[in-house]
Structure formats: C-alpha cells, structure tokens
Amino acid sequence: MMPQFLSTRDAGFEEAFRVLLAQKREDSPDVDAAVAAIIADVRERGDAALVELTERFDRVRLTPETLRISDDEIERLCAQVPEAEREALGLAAERIRAYHARQMPRDESFTDSLGATLGWRWTPVSAAGLYVPGGLAAYPSSVLMNAVPAKVAGVKRLVVTVPTPDGVANPLVLLACRVAGVDEVFRIGGAQAIAALAYGTGAVRPVDKITGPGNAYVAAAKRRVFGKVGIDMIAGPSEILVIADRDNDPDWIALDLLSQAEHDESAQALLVTDDEGFGRAVAEAVGRRLETLPRRAIAGASWRDFGAVVTVRSLDEAAEIADRIAAEHLELLVGDPEALASRISHAGAMFLGPWTPEAIGDYIGGPNHVLPTARTARFSSGLSVMDFLKRTTVSRMTPAALAALGPHAETLAKAERLEAHGMSVRARLDRING
Amino acid sequence: MMPQFLSTRDAGFEEAFRVLLAQKREDSPDVDAAVAAIIADVRERGDAALVELTERFDRVRLTPETLRISDDEIERLCAQVPEAEREALGLAAERIRAYHARQMPRDESFTDSLGATLGWRWTPVSAAGLYVPGGLAAYPSSVLMNAVPAKVAGVKRLVVTVPTPDGVANPLVLLACRVAGVDEVFRIGGAQAIAALAYGTGAVRPVDKITGPGNAYVAAAKRRVFGKVGIDMIAGPSEILVIADRDNDPDWIALDLLSQAEHDESAQALLVTDDEGFGRAVAEAVGRRLETLPRRAIAGASWRDFGAVVTVRSLDEAAEIADRIAAEHLELLVGDPEALASRISHAGAMFLGPWTPEAIGDYIGGPNHVLPTARTARFSSGLSVMDFLKRTTVSRMTPAALAALGPHAETLAKAERLEAHGMSVRARLDRING
Structure with a gap:
C-alpha cells in the first residue's frame, strides 16, 4: 500500500x-434541513424536545430532571478510572493550564500627548458550552484542551454536553470535566445539544460561546447558531x-x-x-x-x-x-x-x-x-484563552484633547455626510471655545 | 416623534x-442563490466575468487591464482632496496606527522544569483583501480602520476592492488607501469582488483574509467564501x-x-x-x-x-x-x-x-x-491587529522531557484507543531506555 x-x-x-x-478529503453530507428542524423543535418545546430526541438518537429515556448528570453520578463514575489514567490526566491538565496561563493578554491604558486616555480591557465570556462527542470518538484529552483554556480565561459557567449512547457514559471524559473545573454536564448530544446551549431550555441555561468537535450534524448546528452565540472553528x-x-x-x-x-x-x-x-x-x-x-x-x-x-x-x-x-x-x-x-x-x-x-x-x-x-x-490559529475573552476599547477625552481632535473629526464627518456626527463634536467645541 | x-x-x-x-432590526433579503451564481461565474470565467458583472451592476465598461486603478489615476484623484480633509485623514491614520501598534502581541518561548521548550510565534497573514463600499456609503474612515491594522500587523500585500458606480471614484477613499499603505486597488464591487479576492482571477491574485463592510450581497458572499479564506465579522x-x-x-x-x-x-x-x-x-x-x-x-x-x-x-x-x-x-x-x-x-x-x-x-x-x-x-471584539495575525505553537522535547512525559501520553493514547499515537512515543522511549 x-x-x-x-x-x-x-x-x-x-x-x-x-x-x-486542492484535493477534497471530506464529503460533508447535507444535513442542514434536518438540523434546522431539530433546532426549531428545541427552541419551541425545550426540555420535552431534548428528552424525545435523546430517546430517538441515543436510546436513553430521560426526564427534564435527569438531563443533567448529577455530581453524585459523576463522582461514582470517576471512581472507576484506573490510577494511571487519573495521574496522566491530572498531569496533562496541569501542563495545559500552565501553558495557557501565559497566553493571558494584558489590559492597556495610556495617555497621549494631547491628554486623551486610551486603552482596552479584556473580559471573559460569561458562560461557555463545550460539545464533547460520545461513543468511540469520546476524547478526554479534547475536554481538557477546550475546558482548561476557558477556565484560565475566567469563564464563570462552563457547561459540557456529551451524549451517552445506550446510557453509557465515559468515566475518563467525566473525570476530565471534573479536573478541568466544568460546572455542569448534560447527557445530550447532536444538533439538539447545540440548540439547547445556544437558546436554552428549562434544564439548560443558554451560553454565549460554544466550542468543541462534533460530527456533521453538530457542525451544521454550530454554523446555524453562530451569531446568536460565538463558535470556534469548524475543524x-x-x-x-x-x-x-x-x-x-x-x-x-x-x-x-x-x-x-x-x-x-x-x-x-x-x-x-x-x-x-x-x-x-x-x-x-x-x-x-x-x-x-x-x-x-x-x-x-x-x-x-x-x-x-x-x-x-x-x-x-x-x-x-x-x-x-x-x-x-x-x-x-x-x-x-x-x-x-x-x-x-x-x-x-x-x-x-x-x-x-x-x-x-x-x-x-x-x-x-x-x-x-x-x-x-x-x-487562523489554534484554540487559546483568546477564544474565551473579548476586548472592550476605552477612550476618554479631556476638553483640551477634544479641542485638538474635534475639528478634524468634524471635517471627516462632513466629508462622509454624517452631519449629526459632526454636530455632536461641534456642540462641545462651542462650549470649550466659550 | x-x-x-x-x-x-x-x-x-x-x-x-x-x-x-429580542427585537429584530434587520431584514436580510435572501440573496444567497444570486451570490452563489456570481461566485461560480467568477471562478469559471475570471476577468471576463468581472468585466461583464461590473458593466451590468456599476455601468462601467472595463477591460482586464483597467480593472485595477493605476497608481497614476490614484495620484490624480488624490490631488482633488481639499487640504483640510487631507490633514484630518493624515492625523486619523497616525493616531489609529499608534493605538494599534500597542496591540501587537509578543512571541513566547520558555523552558519548563523538565527541559521541554514551549511557546508560540505570531506571524501576519500574507495577503489581505479589504472590501470598501462605493457610492454614498463610501467611508474613507472605514478604509483606515481596516487597512491600518493590517499594515501594522505586517500584511505584505493589501488589496482594496471598491466599486465605482457610473465610473465615479471617491477621491477621499483613494487617499485613505494611499495613506494607509494599500498595495493594489481594483474598481470592482459586490459578490464578484469577494469571489475575485477569494479565488483569484487573471488580474486579481487571491488573498488569505477578507475584511470590510458591505451590503447583503457582499455579506452573503463573505459567508460563502469563509473557510477558503478568513473573514471578519458580518456587522x-x-x-x-x-x-x-x-x-x-x-x-x-x-x-x-x-x-x-x-x-x-x-x-x-x-x-x-x-x-x-x-x-x-x-x-x-x-x-x-x-x-x-x-x-x-x-x-x-x-x-x-x-x-x-x-x-x-x-x-x-x-x-x-x-x-x-x-x-x-x-x-x-x-x-x-x-x-x-x-x-x-x-x-x-x-x-x-x-x-x-x-x-x-x-x-x-x-x-x-x-x-x-x-x-x-x-x-466577540472589535477589529484589531489580531485579525491579521495568526499564532503557531512550538514545542521541543529533550530525551529527559520525553522520558518524563511520554509514559503518560502513552497511557492516554491507549485510553482513547489511538495505538499509533502511543507507539510513536513508545519507539522513542525504548531508545532512551536503551
């Protein structure tokens, strides 16, 4: 061969x-129509849709109360993980944490020669969702690679969804969630999990950003909810x-x-x-x-x-x-x-x-x-703490800085025929000039 | 009122x-089918499609040779800009440049306690395209806000496309291109300009990233070429x-x-x-x-x-x-x-x-x-130098670092049933262990 x-x-x-x-290596099946229907169903019926879809796709009967994997259950399953795997996972998490901590960007604030104070502030996304595939392709290492940077960035609420086909959960995946500091774990998957994370249901509160790998359904669902929430790349x-x-x-x-x-x-x-x-x-x-x-x-x-x-x-x-x-x-x-x-x-x-x-x-x-x-x-770049942070720019003018810059802003506003822009500057310049 | x-x-x-x-403020007309046809046409027929589409939509007859606005023509048009606007634009560019220069992230390289050297390097996108709307909504300020960060980031080839309806170009837009250091300007617009930037034609060499505002056609075209090239947000x-x-x-x-x-x-x-x-x-x-x-x-x-x-x-x-x-x-x-x-x-x-x-x-x-x-x-965040940079992570293990980490990697590879992953580590560990 x-x-x-x-x-x-x-x-x-x-x-x-x-x-x-130019070689095309991937046949992406067109699942967009099916995904659109699933998302609409979850938005309309919430938990009831999640329960029904999970029974259909994963052959697991849940209730709105059992959609979430309880802390006790996670504890019990984690206890099954052999010591060597536990140790390896712990060391991996520690090393990923140390590396990503160095990626944290700094805020900036400076005052220029005119007296204008300019800069920016970084703040974390408030809530993030991490999609974890179930079954054979369940990779605990991917949980760490997504969840650890989110927590390093300061994400307060980190939610994992992981399908449990036939009711079987992967203990090492759950241990990875625990080690990385994941706050909530739901046993749901597919487009329905992405819909729940983006729009919320009774059991699942919505998040602001969704990351993590998945099959064609998950990828199509991520594309569809993009804009309502942020997403990472589609790999x-x-x-x-x-x-x-x-x-x-x-x-x-x-x-x-x-x-x-x-x-x-x-x-x-x-x-x-x-x-x-x-x-x-x-x-x-x-x-x-x-x-x-x-x-x-x-x-x-x-x-x-x-x-x-x-x-x-x-x-x-x-x-x-x-x-x-x-x-x-x-x-x-x-x-x-x-x-x-x-x-x-x-x-x-x-x-x-x-x-x-x-x-x-x-x-x-x-x-x-x-x-x-x-x-x-x-x-584009690999996943990093930047995927869970966003930057707000900050400006503060003094009367002197505005007096120096304002007339030029007014000139450009007029050139672009945006009169109110110019007037908002002019009203202040008139006060400064007396 | x-x-x-x-x-x-x-x-x-x-x-x-x-x-x-939740108020929906925007009706996005569904122009996706029309845009798909335009993109396919430009991919198939290249400059001939650009010439034809530009005549149809902008009422300008061009040839493959005149798709690009020559430096002489830019020079001539820039000379029409009144002194006050010229001065305002220059000051704006200088201030945008100074602010964005502070955003440049630093490379990192460190050696950990095991002797593993880890870090990352930032490099600019090689070529970027900036879409500039034509007609009334032609904003020279937007040219600066997109082009200056690209040049600060180190983008070598920065291409602007700007439609010139009825053959009328906006001198202040061209001056903004010149002040910001734009390398090539093409008088094309709409989905055809985005297709040309993404896939290239005879006259337009392709770029790696496309930014800039535009109407529903431009937005739909950006969504369609995303993946082939990077795009900024759809505002x-x-x-x-x-x-x-x-x-x-x-x-x-x-x-x-x-x-x-x-x-x-x-x-x-x-x-x-x-x-x-x-x-x-x-x-x-x-x-x-x-x-x-x-x-x-x-x-x-x-x-x-x-x-x-x-x-x-x-x-x-x-x-x-x-x-x-x-x-x-x-x-x-x-x-x-x-x-x-x-x-x-x-x-x-x-x-x-x-x-x-x-x-x-x-x-x-x-x-x-x-x-x-x-x-x-x-x-998400506003546009910055980060939109024109990408990060490559770098790792270098020593035999000692591999000896310390390798067994744990092997454990996790086996847990994920990725045997070759484990074997690539094991072969080296066997050499180290003699």
Whole structure:
C-alpha cells in the first residue's frame, strides 16, 4: 500500500502538487434541513424536545430532571478510572493550564500627548458550552484542551454536553470535566445539544460561546447558531506534515505519520524530505507498521488515498512547500529545526527535533491540540484563552484633547455626510471655545 | 416623534425589556442563490466575468487591464482632496496606527522544569483583501480602520476592492488607501469582488483574509467564501447606549444618540438614566435636533422604531442593563465613569465622560470603529491587529522531557484507543531506555 511520490525535480511537479493541495478529503453530507428542524423543535418545546430526541438518537429515556448528570453520578463514575489514567490526566491538565496561563493578554491604558486616555480591557465570556462527542470518538484529552483554556480565561459557567449512547457514559471524559473545573454536564448530544446551549431550555441555561468537535450534524448546528452565540472553528480531518532529513529513523517517522492517519480515513499524512531514498524507506516502514496496527483499515486508507512523499532539492524548498501546505501539525526533524521553523510562517503547531512526536502535543505537552485544518493556518490559529475573552476599547477625552481632535473629526464627518456626527463634536467645541 | 419609555420600576419592565433585546432590526433579503451564481461565474470565467458583472451592476465598461486603478489615476484623484480633509485623514491614520501598534502581541518561548521548550510565534497573514463600499456609503474612515491594522500587523500585500458606480471614484477613499499603505486597488464591487479576492482571477491574485463592510450581497458572499479564506465579522446595524445622569446637557446626549440613528433606519440609539425627567428632556432635545438634520428621515425612523429611554433606580442597575444589552458603542456620562466602566463587561467600545462623543471614536480617537453589533460583544471584539495575525505553537522535547512525559501520553493514547499515537512515543522511549 503505497502513497503518492512526488519530486520537485519532476517536470509535472507543480501541477501534481496543486492537485494535492486542492484535493477534497471530506464529503460533508447535507444535513442542514434536518438540523434546522431539530433546532426549531428545541427552541419551541425545550426540555420535552431534548428528552424525545435523546430517546430517538441515543436510546436513553430521560426526564427534564435527569438531563443533567448529577455530581453524585459523576463522582461514582470517576471512581472507576484506573490510577494511571487519573495521574496522566491530572498531569496533562496541569501542563495545559500552565501553558495557557501565559497566553493571558494584558489590559492597556495610556495617555497621549494631547491628554486623551486610551486603552482596552479584556473580559471573559460569561458562560461557555463545550460539545464533547460520545461513543468511540469520546476524547478526554479534547475536554481538557477546550475546558482548561476557558477556565484560565475566567469563564464563570462552563457547561459540557456529551451524549451517552445506550446510557453509557465515559468515566475518563467525566473525570476530565471534573479536573478541568466544568460546572455542569448534560447527557445530550447532536444538533439538539447545540440548540439547547445556544437558546436554552428549562434544564439548560443558554451560553454565549460554544466550542468543541462534533460530527456533521453538530457542525451544521454550530454554523446555524453562530451569531446568536460565538463558535470556534469548524475543524476538518486531521493532518500532519513531517519534514525530515536522512539522519532519522524511518520507523519513527512512519509512526508519526500513522498517528495522524489512524484518526480518520480522510486524515492526511505527508512527508517532505531532501533524500528520495529516505522517503522510500519511510514508506516501507509505514507498510510494516500498518500490519500491526489495530486501526490499520482506517490508517491504511488514509495513507493510500491522501498520503504523499515529496522529495525536495533543499530545505529552503521544504520551507516553501510547508507554507503552501499550511499544515495543522508540522514536525521538523532536521539538523537545525529552529532555523527551519523561522523560515516557515503557516502552520497550526510545530514540533521540533526527533524527541517531539506530535502525539506528545495531543496529550501532554501543554499547547492546545485544537488546531486549524485544511490550509486555514494561513489565516487562523489554534484554540487559546483568546477564544474565551473579548476586548472592550476605552477612550476618554479631556476638553483640551477634544479641542485638538474635534475639528478634524468634524471635517471627516462632513466629508462622509454624517452631519449629526459632526454636530455632536461641534456642540462641545462651542462650549470649550466659550 | 417619541421613542419607547421604560422604567425598571414598572411591573411590566422585564417583559418589555426582553422584547426590546429580542427585537429584530434587520431584514436580510435572501440573496444567497444570486451570490452563489456570481461566485461560480467568477471562478469559471475570471476577468471576463468581472468585466461583464461590473458593466451590468456599476455601468462601467472595463477591460482586464483597467480593472485595477493605476497608481497614476490614484495620484490624480488624490490631488482633488481639499487640504483640510487631507490633514484630518493624515492625523486619523497616525493616531489609529499608534493605538494599534500597542496591540501587537509578543512571541513566547520558555523552558519548563523538565527541559521541554514551549511557546508560540505570531506571524501576519500574507495577503489581505479589504472590501470598501462605493457610492454614498463610501467611508474613507472605514478604509483606515481596516487597512491600518493590517499594515501594522505586517500584511505584505493589501488589496482594496471598491466599486465605482457610473465610473465615479471617491477621491477621499483613494487617499485613505494611499495613506494607509494599500498595495493594489481594483474598481470592482459586490459578490464578484469577494469571489475575485477569494479565488483569484487573471488580474486579481487571491488573498488569505477578507475584511470590510458591505451590503447583503457582499455579506452573503463573505459567508460563502469563509473557510477558503478568513473573514471578519458580518456587522449588523449600528447601536449606541448612553448612560447619563442628570448633570449633563440634554442637547449633547441628543446629538450623540442621533449620530448613531442617522447611520441607518435600522440603527438603535438607547438612553439609560437614573432621572426620568432628564430622559424626557433628552427625548425633547432629540425632537428639536431632528428637525435640523439633513438625514432626518433616516434618523427619525431609527429613533421612532428602535430608540428607547430606560429609567433605572441606580447606576448599579444601569450596569446590569448595559451588560444585557452588550452595546456596540457605550457612552458613560456620569460622575465617575471609570467606576461604572469597571462594573460593565460587555461592550464593543466605551467612551467615558462628557468630552468623548462617540463620533471622536468613529474618526480620530485611535481605537477601531469596526465593532461587534447585535449583542455579540458578549463573545466577540472589535477589529484589531489580531485579525491579521495568526499564532503557531512550538514545542521541543529533550530525551529527559520525553522520558518524563511520554509514559503518560502513552497511557492516554491507549485510553482513547489511538495505538499509533502511543507507539510513536513508545519507539522513542525504548531508545532512551536503551
């Protein structure tokens, strides 16, 4: 099972690389009409709709009182988590907290030469909702990556919704909620959970911002409630780009590529190297490792359909290629990874040197693992405390500052034919001038 | 022509206030199908589509060569701008630049106790497009408010599109482009301009991010190209909330309210005061000033349909009301405006004291005038340099750091059934452990 091999030396490279970049990896089923109906139902009937939809989709019979998972129940389920997982989760939360605490922006206030005082203040979103998928794709690490930054930002009320198909809750997900300081947990999912978070029901009070991953229904629901509440990015399939020279163990690179490929058949794992033989060796190592992998069907399909090995003439060329790909995850396994990193602008997260497999960043490094996909790292960033903060600008003029600036504001207001704007300044200038 | 009067003392206040908050002020015509067709046409036919659509909508015959406004033509048109406007625009640009330069975030890199080096780097978007409306609503101030932050952020290629209906360009808009350092100006507008910026044509190279205001077609086109490129917020009608005590000149407050009302029949001007008589006096002053206003039809309709005077028992109550409204513009004209400001979390921009009419912020204060509307200040912020920057996180582990963290990452990977993730860590741990 071999991926695509490209070389910048080939005459057809530019064309082939453009096709690779433009490749559509995801079929988004059109679920918008179904989602619109679900949202309308939740807005109209509230808890009754949540109870009914949860029975239909998750095969769980609830009442408005049992939509929320009680603290006792969370306690009981958390007690099932093995000690090693408990310890790992605690350490991960602590490291994510320490990293994100450094992201907190500062307020600013300064007085300029005219005496005008200007600045801004950051304040947290009052209430945030975090969607957590249920079932197999329930990732406790994602709970930490969303919830910890929200709490670091100062969000007072943090609500999780997580579906419990057939009534089965994931203890490690609930422990992650507890460790991260989540305030309320509801056992609901799908578009109905997003509707409840955005508009509120009897049991669920509305929030101001919704983050977290989800399937096509959840994504469509987030798009629909955007504006009423804030949302985070809508993430596509995961990607990794590894830039590696020949001084690496092909087996390590193979495993790094497979750790993205195993996420999803639509995931993409790319290798860029300046040594064609090394590229072949990595591809062979991928083949060997694939055989042993529990998720080999998924990882194999991803590698076959979307994987690629690109041979470049130089690391300068590798940097150019990397900027054009703008990968979600970028590993740099070269002699001087810092130097190469400084020549690349577009990537969600960079992992430098042979001892930094991307999986460390997924769990425990400290930086966020919610990152821009599908080349959107050209213009967007991973999740951070900024997603849970907003900035209010503050201005205060003195009579002297207004006397200096007011006439120019009046000139521009007149030029834009906004007379009342000019008059609101002029009335004050007349008082100042006597 | 009187607005709505409310008082928190009234039995029906809560209900009436909820209605006020939920009021829909904007009819967005459904232009999505038309916009989809225009975008498809531009993607397929490029410059030929731009030329044809511009002739149809703007009554201007262009060629692929004249889509761009040449530097000579810009020069010639800029020379028509009167000296007073030139001076005002220059001062505004300088103040906006100085304010936004303070927003530039810092890179971070630190080494933790395990020896792991973590941090992040900010880099600018490579190319940005700024949509500027044409005709009467052509606001040179908006050009500065979008273009200056982009250039402060370090955007290398900044492209403006501005329609020139009947071939008429606005010299002050072009001067604003020049003053702000815009690199290319195209005389195209509507959904076709957004399509050209997002996908590129022969004459227009694509950009990575599009900002700027526009009509329903432009807004729909921005929504459609989002994902392919980044976009800023989709702004709704303008709003102002003034909190004023009786120690103010009712005429000044009236003019401040009217300076929002004159923007648009859907704009909203609200007064909150702790003195009912003062509220009445302001409403009367609005009536008097309206008669003299060139835009009295627009301002009058806005004030009649969406204006309100709310009497509160105390400034504490005013702060609560302000947070529920989450206004785009918030003026605080009370004895201690800083104290009141510190009790309010949700607002796009605050203007403190009697000498800071909001119009100063529209033009020349320094802070941005592109601000969150329609209660979205609960979760979003005004335009800033951050809109033109993105953050890449950076991690580098040492063997010692990986030895300490790796086993926990492996534990969590196994718990999430992502075996290759665990194996990519394990292969390295085995090497470290010998």
